[in-house]
Amino acid sequence: MDARPTVNPRLFGFVGGSHGPWRILESTAIVGEPLSEATFLDIVPGEPPHGPGCSWVLRGVTSHDRYVMRSEKTELVRRQQGLGRPDCTLAALIPIRKKAAWWALTQDERRDVFEAQSEHIGIGMRYLPAVARRLHHCRDLSRAEPFDFLTWFEFSPANASAFDDLLLALRASPEWTYVDREADVRLERAGA
């Protein structure tokens, strides 16, 4: 058999429920249906177990860059810092789904909306290294997932209002007219 039943090593499960290292402070539906209620979040590598006390499970894989050009990548890598910094006790999980019209665009059209019109990379760059970020793709997983992307952000309490500014700028951009579901889950490291 050439089928290898091992999990994609870039797959992560985000499990909302009654336990986990992140306490959910607030969960808002920005566009569309809300997530069900949960008090804690666990982030697990691989296929998440469906345990008791689990309210929702979202899955995503980290992957290669879709829009970034080499010059932008060089600058992003120079400025960004990793997840898990001790002072970054706050986090946000922003799951997003985009309309079919977005996916029907060609690469040049998506890049035009994403950066030329919306400065998605440019806006994000202004908040580095304050806001650390990891993007997960859900659209091409084996199961039908409720979102296309899950973005995980970590920042310190001192940068919480800067993070809100970042979201305001992105949500006001032309790219966001293609968003048809968006949730916003705010979290605090449990024990922080």
Added chain:
Amino acid sequence: MDARPTVNPRLFGFVGGSHGPWRILESTAIVGEPLSEATFLDIVPGEPPHGPGCSWVLRGVTSHDRYVMRSEKTELVRRQQGLGRPDCTLAALIPIRKKAAWWALTQDERRDVFEAQSEHIGIGMRYLPAVARRLHHCRDLSRAEPFDFLTWFEFSPANASAFDDLLLALRASPEWTYVDREADVRLERAGA
């Protein structure tokens, strides 16, 4: 629960074994490990069952365009025809994996290799509508898959040598220096 255990509607399984509507004429390893032996191929929507007589299973999802620009897409759509034409009794399944170096390139670098250097779209265009094609992505599925892409081609016996020319041109391109596994499975519609 927000987890929906339904399969991705764009997922297809390619099952090599002892039955199916396509008879395997030849299976060659172009680069890397060969596929195990099989005599027939079945293509199933969704998650393929692991039945008896199954030698290998490959999975992939159809997805949005990654490199094509609007002007190219317009021309492709104008020229191409669908799968399943009655005279297209021959087919090929070409599973490909690309090196980590490919996935580390940024979008502008990949597009440069893909089209400016390799004319991947331009070469394919010359064989339309003779060769019908459907591309499946495997890299961001939930399981670790042995290939990154599965391309399925259908053509008539009269166009079989044109199809070989298409493959020769692509395999001689700079893009193919990034390929680290490639299989080439040739098939005939069973009963044709």
